[in-house]
Amino acid sequence: xxxxxxxxxxxxxxxxxxxxxxxxxxxxxxxxxxxxxxxxxxxxxxxxxxxxxxxxxxxxxxxxxxxxxxxxxxxxxxxxxxxxxxxxxxxxxxxxxxxxxxxxxxxxxxxxxxxxxxxxxxxxxxxxxxxxxxxxxxxxxxxxxxxxxxxxxxxxxxxxxxxxxxxxxxxxxxxxxxxxxxxxxxxxxxxxxxxxxxxxxxxxxxxxxxxxxxxxxxxxxxxxxxxxxxxxxxxxxxxxxxxxxxxxxxxxxxxxxxxxxxxxxxxxxxxxxxxxxxxxxxxxxxxxxxxxxxxxxxxxxxxxxxxxxxxxxxxxxxxxxxxxxxxxxxxxxxxxxxxxxxxxxxxxxxxxxxxxxxxxxxxxxxxxxxxxxxxxxxxxxxxxxxxxxxxxxxxxxxxxxxxxxxxxxxxxxxx
Amino acid sequence: xxxxxxxxxxxxxxxxxxxxxxxxxxxxxxxxxxxxxxxxxxxxxxxxxxxxxxxxxxxxxxxxxxxxxxxxxxxxxxxxxxxxxxxxxx
Numbered sequence: 079x080x081x082x083x084x085x086x087x088x089x090x091x092x093x094x095x096x097x098x099x100x101x102x103x104x105x106x107x108x109x110x111x112x113x114x115x116x117x118x119x120x121x122x123x124x125x126x127x128x129x130x131x132x133x134x135x136x137x138x139x140x141x142x143x144x145x146x147x148x149x150x151x152x153x154x155x156x157x158x159x160x161x162x163x164x165x166x167x168x169x170x171x172x173x174x175x176x177x178x179x180x181x182x183x184x185x186x187x188x189x190x191x192x193x194x195x196x197x198x199x200x201x202x203x204x205x206x207x208x209x210x211x212x213x214x215x216x217x218x219x220x221x222x223x224x225x226x227x228x229x230x231x232x233x234x235x236x237x238x239x240x241x242x243x244x245x246x247x248x249x250x251x252x253x254x255x256x257x258x259x260x261x262x263x264x265x266x267x268x269x270x271x272x273x274x275x276x277x278x279x280x281x282x283x284x285x286x287x288x289x290x291x292x293x294x295x296x297x298x299x300x301x302x303x304x305x306x307x308x309x310x311x312x313x314x315x316x317x318x319x320x321x322x323x324x325x326x327x328x329x330x331x332x333x334x335x336x337x338x339x340x341x342x343x344x345x346x347x348x349x350x351x352x353x354x355x356x357x358x359x360x361x362x363x364x365x366x367x368x369x370x371x372x373x374x375x376x377x378x379x380x381x382x383x384x385x386x387x388x389x390x391x392x393x394x395x396x397x398x399x400x401x402x403x404x405x406x407x408x409x410x411x412x413x414x415x416x417x418x419x420x421x422x423x424x425x426x427x428x429x430x431x432x433x434x435x436x437x438x439x440x441x442x443x444x445x446x447x448x449x450x451x452x453x454x455x456x457x458x459x460x461x462x463x464x465x466x467x468x469x470x471x472x473x474x475x476x477x478x479x480x481x482x483x484x485x486x487x488x489x490x491x492x493x
Numbered sequence: 494x495x496x497x498x499x500x501x502x503x504x505x506x507x508x509x510x511x512x513x514x515x516x517x518x519x520x521x522x523x524x525x526x527x528x529x530x531x532x533x534x535x536x537x538x539x540x541x542x543x544x545x546x547x548x549x550x551x552x553x554x555x556x557x558x559x560x561x562x563x564x565x566x567x568x569x570x571x572x573x574x575x576x577x578x579x580x581x582x583x
Contacts, residue, residue: 105516113514117563120508124560128545128553137553157496189550224550377511 134493139485145219160184177247180229182221195263196492203272245280250451265491267292271463275299283417290419301441311382311391315436346376421451427460501542509534514565519574537565
């Protein structure tokens with residue numbers, strides 16, 4: 079074979095091998111590639127949302143978010159959600175430890191994966207909130223998602239009073255749910271709202287259960303009653319060193335009065351009750367003659383709640399009796415925060431009219447000092463602890479991802 | 494469950510159609526092969542959905558139906574074609 083013959087043979091081999099390559103390239107049309115990519119995306123998305131705990135938690139929170147924002151269950155949750163069974167229980171009736179539990183649970187047995195169900199214990203704020211539509215909707219939506227939701231109420235909170243030892247009711251609820259059928263006792267968390275936070279913090283600091291609580295989420299909670307009184311008295315709050323105007327709602331003053339009322343004399347109680355009733359707005363201030371009838375402590379507390387002596391707030395706080403100051407300390411979650419074990423998720427609206435935003439920042443500072451695990455998110459769509467259903471689309475879009483993140487953390491243990 | 498099953502049928506059809514577009518059908522499936530892919534998509538989606546509903550709860554059944562159907566239309570045709578070839582050679 080001469081050199082020319084060899085060269086011709088090599089060229090024809092090259093042509094033969096090039097043809098299938100060209101044909102293969104022609105087969106990879108844009109439509110085929112696009113269909114392949116869509117199938118890969120579907121495979122990865124479906125696998126992530128169903129096989130991985132984080133994916134399942136994301137699915138749950140993504141379905142829960144529209145339920146919260148719209149105040150009704152979204153269609154996918156109605157179609158795919160579990161039927162819900164509601165049980166009303168009263169623990170220790172007719173005693174000082176009475177607690178009312180509303181248990182919203184799926185009416186189906188728990189699925190094999192991940193096994194036992196998660197439980198969320200809700201501690202709503204002051205007043206009887208058991209039939210508040212947003213709370214009922216949240217509880218029902220959680221139950222439809224396979225999570226047992228327990229609303230805990232106590233006579234004191236129903237009566238707009240914050241009391242110490244109320245955390246015992248939450249501990250009782252926790253211990254009851256530990257042995258509830260179908261529950262994974264490692265997956266019990268607590269969500270609390272507004273002034274219900276003291277009970278939740280007390281439970282999270284209780285040596286019997288504090289190491290077993292999966293998380294503690296607090297929406298619109300307070301940290302220190304004395305600093306809260308300061309903000310109410312000055313009608314202002316200090317954010318990052320900058321003082322800004324803050325107007326409390328009448329309910330804040332009512333709860334602050336009710337929680338310490340038993341320390342006042344009967345005559346002081348009568349006048350203070352008249353000055354701070356349970357109304358939507360503050361009534362006119364007491365006449366000077368009536369204020370003059372108050373004891374020095376009663377007058378100091380009156381001016382703090384009325385906000386008519388913003389320059390004398392520190393003196394008025396100093397004028398409170400040692401007994402009252404001690405009670406204010408005991409009623410402040412700040413006094414027990416070092417004993418709390420579970421991770422804390424703090425949520426607070428920037429324009430909260432009931433508990434100032436500064437209270438959340440105070441808790442953040444305390445948690446940072448203690449190196450306690452926490453997550454803090456700020457919102458603008460809440461009216462204290464209820465979603466403002468008239469929020470703009472822009473507000474919902476800016477708040478939605480943050481809320482989605484917290485919801486994912488909350489439902490992750492049971493996913 | 495009926496509404497969910499209907500949803501999975503629709504998803505299975507879409508995934509089967511995508512598999513056809515992605516040319517995942519074996520070359521040996523000449524006539525009506527595209528229809529077999531649609532059927533395979535529906536069958537695997539329903540299987541995945543029911544399996545997901547049983548193992549994970551109905552909330553995650555649709556996501557399970559999707560990935561099972563994609564895996565089904567990607568792998569089963571090749572498996573069937575391979576088995577068929579083995580049977581014929583055997």
